Amino acid sequence: MSTYNATRDSEQLRYLKVDIASFIQRYESKPMTSGRRTLFLFPGGMGTQLLRAQTPYQDNGTPQTFQYDNYWLSPLTFLGGALFLGMHKHGNHFRDYEDKIVIPYGAVNFLGLTPYSRFTQWCELNDLDWFIFGWDWRRRPEESVHFFFHKFLPLFRSTVQNQCGVDPLQDFILMGHSFGGMVVKLMLHHQDQVLDNMTRAVTVASPFYGYDGQIRRWFEGEPLLNKIGSIDVTAQMIKVISSLPGGYVLPYLDDQTFLNNPSLQTDPDYPLNQYPSRDFSNAAQDVDPFNPGPNRYPTHNDTGFDVNELQHALTVYRKIAAAPPAAHASKFFNLRGIQSPTGSTTGSITWSALTGPNNPHASPVTGGPGNPGDGTLPAWSARLVTLNSNQIVPVKGNIDHMLIMEDDLTHAAIAQVL
Amino acid sequence: MRNRPLPSPQPVLPAKRAEVEKFLKGLQGFRAKGLDKDVPLDEAEVKKYDPAGVKAFLDNMTVGSQQAIARRIMMDIMKSPTKDVSDKSKRKPTKKTSPKVKSKRASKKSKAPKRSVVKKKKANRRR
Numbered sequence: 307m308s309t310y311n312a313t314r315d316s317e318q319l320r321y322l323k324v325d326i327a328s329f330i331q332r333y334e335s336k337p338m339t340s341g342r343r344t345l346f347l348f349p350g351g352m353g354t355q356l357l358r359a360q361t362p363y364q365d366n367g368t369p370q371t372f373q374y375d376n377y378w379l380s381p382l383t384f385l386g387g388a389l390f391l392g393m394h395k396h397g398n399h400f401r402d403y404e405d406k407i408v409i410p411y412g413a414v415n416f417l418g419l420t421p422y423s424r425f426t427q428w429c430e431l432n433d434l435d436w437f438i439f440g441w442d443w444r445r446r447p448e449e450s451v452h453f454f455f456h457k458f459l460p461l462f463r464s465t466v467q468n469q470c471g472v473d474p475l476q477d478f479i480l481m482g483h484s485f486g487g488m489v490v491k492l493m494l495h496h497q498d499q500v501l502d503n504m505t506r507a508v509t510v511a512s513p514f515y516g517y518d519g520q521i522r523r524w525f526e527g528e529p530l531l532n533k534i535g536s537i538d539v540t541a542q543m544i545k546v547i548s549s550l551p552g553g554y555v556l557p558y559l560d561d562q563t564f565l566n567n568p569s570l571q572t573d574p575d576y577p578l579n580q581y582p583s584r585d586f587s588n589a590a591q592d593v594d595p596f597n598p599g600p601n602r603y604p605t606h607n608d609t610g611f612d613v614n615e616l617q618h619a620l621t622v623y624r625k626i627a628a629a630p631p632a633a634h635a636s637k638f639f640n641l642r643g644i645q646s647p648t649g650s651t652t653g654s655i656t657w658s659a660l661t662g663p664n665n666p667h668a669s670p671v672t673g674g675p676g677n678p679g680d681g682t683l684p685a686w687s688a689r690l691v692t693l694n695s696n697q698i699v700p701v702k703g704n705i706d707h708m709l710i711m712e713d714d715l716t717h718a719a720i721a722q723v724l
Numbered sequence: 725m726r727n728r729p730l731p732s733p734q735p736v737l738p739a740k741r742a743e744v745e746k747f748l749k750g751l752q753g754f755r756a757k758g759l760d761k762d763v764p765l766d767e768a769e770v771k772k773y774d775p776a777g778v779k780a781f782l783d784n785m786t787v788g789s790q791q792a793i794a795r796r797i798m799m800d801i802m803k804s805p806t807k808d809v810s811d812k813s814k815r816k817p818t819k820k821t822s823p824k825v826k827s828k829r830a831s832k833k834s835k836a837p838k839r840s841v842v843k844k845k846k847a848n849r850r851r
Contacts, residue, residue, distance in 0.1 A: 352801060375771070379798075381778050384748055385755045386770035404767070418787065419794035424730060431728050484802070519803060530744075530801055535752040537759060682802045706738075708798045714729050721727030 307367040310401055315457055317372065318409045321357075322458060325412065326465050329437050333470055336433075343505070343724075344474045345434045350484030350511075350708065351552070353421055354410040354440040355379065356391065362405040372407060379414040388531045389539060392546040393444060400445065400551055410440040421483075424712040432721065435474065437462075443485055444550040448622055451492045459500060479506045479724065483711050484683075487512025487640075488555065488626050491690070494634045495625055506724055507634060510641045510701075511680050511710050513556060514627055515563070515570070515578070515687040518652045518673055520556035521595055523547045524603065524611060525669045532666075540666040541609075548610040554619035555626065557595035558583045558655075559687075563627050569691050575700070576644075576678055576685035578653075586658040586672065593657045596620045602657060604664035629692040636697075639723040642688035643680030643710050644702045651679025653686065682707035699723060736788055738796035747793050754778045 336342075357374035364370065377387045392403040402408040413420045422438060429436040439458070441450040459475070466474040482490035487509025494507055527543035547553065561581065564570065570578040585591035593602060596616060603611045630638045645651070654674035677684040689698045699719045701710065710716050739747075754777040758769045782790065 350802070381751055381782075382771070382773070384751055385773045386759065386765055389765055390767050390770070414798070416797065417782070417790040417794040419735070419791045419798070421798060424732070424735065427732065428730050431730060432725065528801065530748070530797060533752075534755055534759060535749070539765065542765065681799070706799050708802045709735070709795065712735055714734065717729060718727050721725045724725040 308369050309367075310363050310365070310396070310405070310407070311399060313363060313370050314407050314409060315453060316369075317359075317407060318411075318453070319457060319461060320371065321409060321411045322461070323465070325437065326462055329435070329462075329474075330466060330469050332430075333435055333466065333474070336435075338470075338472070341477070342472075343434055344478040345429060345436045346478065346480055347422065347425070347436060347438050347711075348441060348480070348482040348486030348489050349413050349422065349438065350482075350486050351443040351556070352378070353414055353483065353486065353708070354443060355412050355414050356442065356444070357409050357411050358387075358390065358402070359407040363401075363407055365405075374409070377408070379416045384531065384534070386534050386539070388528075389542050389546055391444065392549040393551065394549060408442065408444070410442040412440045413438050421709050422711050425717070428717045434479070434724075441486070441489060442552070444552045446551045446618075446622070447485075447489050447492055447555060447626075450489050451496055454493065455496055455498050455500070475500055475503050477505050478503060479508065480504060481506075481508045481510070481720075482512060483510045484512055484707065485552075485556065488514070491626050491630070491638075492622070494630045494638065495628075501634065504634070504637065506637050506639065507630075508639045508641065508720065508723055509689075510716060510720070511643050511683055511688050511707050512640065513683050513687050514640075514690050515582075516556055516558035516595070517683050517687055518558070518582075518655050518671070519682065520553050521558065521583075521655065521657075522669060522671050522673075523553070524609070525664055525671055526666050544604075544664070544666060545610045548604075548612065551612075551615050551619070554612075554615050555623045559627060560596040560620060560623070561592055561594040563624065567627075567691050570686065573686060573691065576642075578684075578686040580654075582654040582674075582684075584654070584656055586656040586670070589656070596623070598657070601659040601661070602670075604660065608663045627690070629690070635693075638690075638693065639697045639699065640689035640693060641699045641701055641716065641719050641723070642685050643683070643705045643707060643716075644678050644685050644700055645681055645705060646703055648678035649676035650681050651677050651684050653677025653679065653684035680705060680707040680710060697723075736791045736795065738799055739789070739792035741796065741800070743789075744793055744796045744800070750781055751778065754781065 356378035358377040359372035359374055377391055390403050393400045413422045426436050463475050480490045480493060490507050490509055527540045532540040532543050564581050581592040583593045583595055585593050652673040656672050658670035660670055679685045701715050701719050703715045705713050754774040756769050756772040
């Protein structure tokens with residue numbers, strides 16, 4: 307009997323089969339030498355294209371397939387399409403708005419630009435057999451981990467083995483950009499024998515200790531999507547953002563993680579000198595985004611903000627921020643970007659209590675002074691502080707968070723750790 | 725691993741935020757006529773935008789300017805919603821790659837998944 311979740315998985319696999327076929331084509335176009343390495347790239351949050359079914363899923367247990375429209379990222383996104391990417395709880399799971407299944411598919415491609423085309427060219431040039439694994443950044447990240455290990459990898463391995471006669475997982479690399487790096491980190495905690503063949507896990511510009519952007523979206527929406535011409539849809543946009551469980555692991559680190567990691571303050575290059583989220587009128591008071599006390603977030607009735615999801619996300623976040631399992635620790639590397647000149651990145655916030663319903667045009671959250679970082683993430687957040695310093699590589703120069711994978715400087719840093 | 729850097733130039737520089745605003749204003753001029761600020765948005769209505777108008781609008785841009793716009797949008801969509809740090813984009817004038825080159829935007833409908841195969845040219849160059 308088919309279910310919503312099973313149908314969504316099978317639809318995602320249906321599309322992934324096309325990418326597996328492309329992988330095989332690339333694979334066979336090169337000499338069949340030994341020592342080949344497969345590199346799985348997990349795009350950043352918002353970096354994966356999202357396709358939305360044209361018709362709703364029918365709860366009648368029958369197998370179903372759908373036709374899809376590109377809702378992220380295409381002109382439709384800016385014409386109101388983004389407002390239909392919300393999710394809602396259905397029992398213990400989340401479903402897509404109006405039960406129209408949304409599946410991730412490859413990297414975003416807007417007006418001919420993707421954030422990973424130069425990176426994949428670089429992989430080609432450097433004999434890495436790449437595969438971009440699109441994942442749904444709106445959903446709980448652990449669901450993507452489960453899908454990858456239990457649905458995708460068995461299919462990928464058997465298909466490539468059948469057609470090429472080789473095991474594409476005999477030596478493989480997991481690489482994640484931004485939020486995708488947090489998914490990669492979660493994967494290291496997954497008990498699966500296939501990880502014995504993983505020779506490197508690399509994150510690029512991943513927010514291990516969060517960033518201000520996610521907190522502010524819950525109050526302010528997304529400026530590029532808050533208007534459709536003269537129509538102000540900020541309130542609807544905030545509701546969509548608040549309905550997405552994926553984002554709940556992204557605010558600044560919780561108080562306990564800060565206290566458990568005093569080395570955050572002693573980083574010789576980019577220290578986090580004090581807790582990054584503080585009360586607006588009392589700077590001595592921390593405001594832990596995972597447990598901020600009363601009147602900090604809008605009520606569920608107001609914007610749909612879900613404190614239960616925040617608590618669930620905290621357990622997942624703590625796993626992401628924990629040290630990697632010993633078996634994989636030496637294979638784990640973090641690259642972090644630092645723009646020059648430095649000081650371009652918000653590295654802290656002050657936070658007022660709400661005195662009534664959220665007013666998106668008068669946010670209670672204010673950004674602090676500029677810090678070194680990649681324009682989106684402060685440098686103190688973009689590596690796991692428990693990692694040995696020789697496993698943390700800075701990428702310094704004229705880089706930017708979203709397009710850091712396209713830069714020659716990043717490619718050189720990746721080569722250094724592979 | 726030894727790094728073999730790409731011989732191709734770095735991508736185009738991002739457009740200025742004012743250019744993105746102008747672009748979005750132009751694009752959103754083709755939104756569905758039935759959209760109204762007083763009525764909750766209806767998905768079927770949203771999808772009734774003018775695709776021919778959007779196509780013509782995009783076709784009127786050069787590939788270079790489209791990519792500069794896309795680059796700025798992708799950069800800014802990840803940043804904090806409110807711009808605390810000043811717009812430091814220093815965009816140099818770029819050469820127009822070709823006038824009125826057809827848009828490369830992804831097609832709206834994807835009935836069957838199709839991906840382009842890897843170009844042989846790349847593989848040859850690699851070797």
